[in-house]
Amino acid sequence: MTAERRGGGPGDSRGSKSQGQKQQGGYQRGSQSGNHGGNGNHGGNQSGRQERRDEKGHTRNRGTSGGPRQFSAAAPSKRKRQADPARLAAFETLTAVSRDDAYANLVLPGRIAAHRLDQRDAGFATELAYGALRGQGLYDAVLAACVDRPLAQLDRPVLDALRLGAHQLLNMRVPAHAALDSTVALVRDQIGAGPSGFVNAVLRKVTAKDRDTWLDQVAPLGPGASASAGGSARDRDRASGSDTGAAPDEVLAIRHSHPVWIIRALRQSLANHGRPADRLHAELVALLEADNAAPVVNLVALPGLGDLGPVLEAGAESGPLAPGSALYHGGDAGRLPGVKEGTVRIQDVGSQLTAHALTRVPLGGGAGRDGAGHGTEPERWLDLCAGPGGKAALLAALARQRGASLLANEPAEHRVRLVERALEAVPRHPDSGDSGDSQDNAPSAWSVRCGDGRELDPEHTASFDRVLVDAPCTGLGALRRRPESRWRRQPSDLGPLTELQRQLLDSAVDALRPGGVLGYVTCSPHPAETVFQVQDALKRHPEMELLDTTSYLSEVAPGLSEASGASGHPGFGTGGTTQLWPHLHSTDAMFMALFRKSGIRKTED
Numbered sequence: 273m274t275a276e277r278r279g280g281g282p283g284d285s286r287g288s289k290s291q292g293q294k295q296q297g298g299y300q301r302g303s304q305s306g307n308h309g310g311n312g313n314h315g316g317n318q319s320g321r322q323e324r325r326d327e328k329g330h331t332r333n334r335g336t337s338g339g340p341r342q343f344s345a346a347a348p349s350k351r352k353r354q355a356d357p358a359r360l361a362a363f364e365t366l367t368a369v370s371r372d373d374a375y376a377n378l379v380l381p382g383r384i385a386a387h388r389l390d391q392r393d394a395g396f397a398t399e400l401a402y403g404a405l406r407g408q409g410l411y412d413a414v415l416a417a418c419v420d421r422p423l424a425q426l427d428r429p430v431l432d433a434l435r436l437g438a439h440q441l442l443n444m445r446v447p448a449h450a451a452l453d454s455t456v457a458l459v460r461d462q463i464g465a466g467p468s469g470f471v472n473a474v475l476r477k478v479t480a481k482d483r484d485t486w487l488d489q490v491a492p493l494g495p496g497a498s499a500s501a502g503g504s505a506r507d508r509d510r511a512s513g514s515d516t517g518a519a520p521d522e523v524l525a526i527r528h529s530h531p532v533w534i535i536r537a538l539r540q541s542l543a544n545h546g547r548p549a550d551r552l553h554a555e556l557v558a559l560l561e562a563d564n565a566a567p568v569v570n571l572v573a574l575p576g577l578g579d580l581g582p583v584l585e586a587g588a589e590s591g592p593l594a595p596g597s598a599l600y601h602g603g604d605a606g607r608l609p610g611v612k613e614g615t616v617r618i619q620d621v622g623s624q625l626t627a628h629a630l631t632r633v634p635l636g637g638g639a640g641r642d643g644a645g646h647g648t649e650p651e652r653w654l655d656l657c658a659g660p661g662g663k664a665a666l667l668a669a670l671a672r673q674r675g676a677s678l679l680a681n682e683p684a685e686h687r688v689r690l691v692e693r694a695l696e697a698v699p700r701h702p703d704s705g706d707s708g709d710s711q712d713n714a715p716s717a718w719s720v721r722c723g724d725g726r727e728l729d730p731e732h733t734a735s736f737d738r739v740l741v742d743a744p745c746t747g748l749g750a751l752r753r754r755p756e757s758r759w760r761r762q763p764s765d766l767g768p769l770t771e772l773q774r775q776l777l778d779s780a781v782d783a784l785r786p787g788g789v790l791g792y793v794t795c796s797p798h799p800a801e802t803v804f805q806v807q808d809a810l811k812r813h814p815e816m817e818l819l820d821t822t823s824y825l826s827e828v829a830p831g832l833s834e835a836s837g838a839s840g841h842p843g844f845g846t847g848g849t850t851q852l853w854p855h856l857h858s859t860d861a862m863f864m865a866l867f868r869k870s871g872i873r874k875t876e877d
């Protein structure tokens with residue numbers, strides 16, 4: 273499991289996106305599909321037959337006509353003893369996260385494979401593991417009300433199992449008896465009989481109240497909010513909040529299972545991007561809810577190499593935002609045509625758009641360029657922070673089509689290997705187009721460098737036409753797909769990360785030719801990593817001009833403006849930068865700023 277552990281350090285803020293997007297379930301509350309009650313495959317019986325136990329705890333087949341068992345009818349010692357495989361896969365994922373500091377999106381696929389889960393069970397295990405991790409803030413508050421000692425004093429596997437149980441009981445369409453019986457069986461099987469009795473007692477207390485009643489107990493809204501809104505707890509919640517003074521951030525933090533500091537950062541970012549005060553809270557709640565929902569799998573066909581036709585035939589639908597993209601709701605996207613070959617890739621649409629936008633901006637005049645930015649030699653592109661290679665693969669395919677070359681740089685060796693694997697699908701020789709002419713003299717479409725982006729080689733100075741800085745960041749824009757990351761990230765991470773971002777930006781500016789274009793991207797909307805970073809970069813580099821990023825992204829994705837209108841705020845950028853949002857665009861909260869370098873040399877300090 274070592275390879276699945278997180279590497280630590282600021283560079284590993286995001287990791288692989290693909291695995292986290294793979295399994296989609298329909299098991300969340302309100303969902304219309306999926307039914308993992310205790311008497312189906314998740315009743316501890318892989319054949320799907322229903323089962324019950326006699327007074328000695330032995331299983332007897334009772335055929336298909338038996339009604340649902342009630343958990344209250346049997347003592348724990350008389351219920352099933354084996355963990356069902358889907359719940360076991362989810363439990364093993366949670367214990368790897370809590371015990372080994374692992375990434376859920378890297379662990380879970382291995383557990384799904386090890387337990388040979390079919391597509392349906394894999395979807396169930398994914399929703400269970402990811403949902404329990406995302407919802408930890410709320411579930412811990414509820415569990416704390418049911419346990420007579422601090423949760424920190426519980427054995428970690430017991431707490432993991434309680435969280436799995438709480439998620440099933442409070443947020444999934446699993447019947448209470450099935451959630452309780454199966455979780456207790458899991459604990460008995462994996463931890464022991466004593467803890468199973470404890471888990472049984474605690475989860476019974478959880479079942480005594482429904483979700484809304486628990487919310488009102490552990491995170492009550494102020495009387496003003498209740499009186500003003502009425503309706504469901506969610507309606508009242510939307511109408512409450514710091515705008516009215518009714519719900520402090522601590523209450524939102526429990527209700528929406530986000531740390532308080534992240535809630536504050538997200539609110540500040542929305543405000544910085546021009547959200548009017550009277551809509552700010554409602555939009556913040558919509559964003560927090562989007563962070564807690566399972567994302568749809570986003571796919572991209574590498575330009576000139578991938579074919580979305582068979583993917584669409586296999587059930588995907590055309591992506592509304594990005595060219596050559598698709599959305600897939602059907603489970604394991606790894607089995608779709610082209611995905612194994614790497615010509616169709618699983619990639620968030622926000623990431624796709626940033627790569628496209630960078631390549632659309634006209635270059636300015638400068639060395640090797642005429643006044644209109646037309647080159648006399650092939651363009652050179654640099655992806656300064658390339659691992660694991662998602663954007664590099666798309667950029668390399670675009671470079672190949674345009675006779676350009678891409679250098680993909682990454683300092684972490686294991687991530688360099690991921691970059692190389694991502695680039696394998698892109699032939700190194702440039703696209704010969706319709707002419708079929710040999711391109712033997714043309715540069716290789718891509719190459720890879722393993723090294724620190726702050727320490728580029730002297731020959732790289734002022735040598736690139738386009739540089740992407742997809743910077744290491746807190747990843748607060750990808751909370752949907754990195755379910756444990758919100759609990760791991762700390763405000764203290766910001767200092768080292770913003771310093772690294774600053775240095776990488778400086779290095780990128782040095783690497784740019786006069787007239788060259790820089791794309792600064794983060795998968796975080798945190799102001800310190802985004803707009804403040806841009807403002808500081810402009811002060812340090814008078815030779816850099818901030819472009820209208822929104823207009824270039826709109827060129828690539830005309831649907832963005834319409835989607836942004838839902839916020840009641842025209843556009844989706846501020847002061848030349850662009851911020852995408854999960855609740856508006858169904859993308860990660862990607863930030864992008866595009867700059868062009870003038871011919872003026874940077875003044876030395």
Ligand SMILES: C[S@@+](CC[C@H](N)C(=O)[O-])C[C@H]1O[C@@H](n2cnc3c(N)ncnc32)[C@H](O)[C@@H]1O
Pocket residue numbers: 282283284285286287623656657658659660661662663664681682683684687723724725726742743744745776795
């Ligand atoms: C946000 S990820 C990049 C994601 C990538 N562009 C993609 O689309 O797959 C940031 C990357 O920056 C790398 N990194 C960390 N420190 C770096 C440094 N000093 N120089 C260059 N890259 C660095 C990390 O290892 C990580 O792979």
